Structure formats: C-alpha cells, structure tokens
C-alpha cells in the first residue's frame with residue numbers, strides 16, 4: 001500500500017506481457033487452430049485490461065515503465081521442455097500458474113485497498129483474472145491427455161514453490 005503507484009505500473013506491464021504472450025502462441029502454433037482461436041480471445045481481453053491500466057496510470061500521472069525482465073516468469077520458464085508438443089503443454093501450464101498467482105495477488109490487493117474507485121476496479125478485476133487459470137487448463141485438455149497435463153502442471157507448481165522462496169518481497173504482481 002506504501003508503493004501503490006509502483007504496483008499499478010508493474011501490473012500494467014504484466015497485462016501488456018499477457019497480451020504479447022497470447023499473440024506469441026497464435027504465431028508459434030499454426031497447426032492448432034483451436035488454440036489460436038482461444039489465444040486470440042484471451043489476447044483481446046488482456047489488451048483491454050492493459051488499456052484500462054494505462055488509463056489508471058495516466059490519471060495518476062505515472063509513466064508506463066519499459067519492459068523489465070520478470071525473475072518469477074524466468075524461473076518458471078526454466079522448466080519448459082524442448083520437444084515441440086511438450087513445450088506447448090509446458091507453456092500452457094506456466095501461463096495457467098502465472099494467471100492463478102496473479103489473481104490471488106489481485107484479491108489480496110483489492111482487500112487491502114481503501115473504499116473507492118480503485119478498490120471497486122480491483123475487486124471486479126480479480127474476478128475476471130481468476131477465470132484465466134481454468135481457461136489455460138481447459139485449452140490444454142483440448143490438446144493433451146489428462147495424465148500429461150497433471151504431470152506438467154506438477155512440474156510447474158514445484159518450480160513455483162522454489163521461485164517464491166527465493167524472490168525478494170517487492171511491490172510487484174509476482
């Protein structure tokens with residue numbers, strides 16, 4: 001709460017990255033039209049989120065920060081396997097876990113905010129973001145057997161546990 005502007009600026013960057021990562025999937029997987037369709041829908045939603053955050057930054061007189069490496073995401077990406085299909089499954093699970101953790105943090109953030117427009121926005125927002133974890137899991141189920149999905153999710157969650165132990169506490173989403 002003491003670094004409200006910093007948190008909101010980081011959040012805006014996260015939305016821009018979520019949009020970019022969904023569009024990267026659209027570009028990278030031409031053989032999976034259903035995946036592309038779902039990622040285009042998600043990219044639209046994330047772009048609208050980014051626009052909303054950009055307007056909040058502008059109203060608070062904050063500049064959008066330039067892209068910074070995210071050590072949490074980098075740590076999760078380290079478990080993405082190489083072969084093409086497993087790489088896709090791992091990317092979907094990494095995205096699912098990032099979405100789940102982000103939604104958790106937006107809930108915590110919303111709960112702490114004082115009554116007002118910003119709190120109302122984040123309460124609504126946390127509910128919207130909470131849909132993205134199951135969205136990535138459902139997408140994986142269209143393409144992969146449950147046993148592979150469970151295994152891949154487990155690997156990412158183990159890395160998530162390791163990553164959060166080593167990351168410093170900062171006013172950022174992750």
Ligand SMILES: [Fe+2]
Pocket residue numbers: 015018045046049129
């Ligand atoms: Fe979003």
Ligand SMILES: [Fe+2]
Pocket residue numbers: 018046099129132
């Ligand atoms: Fe999201």
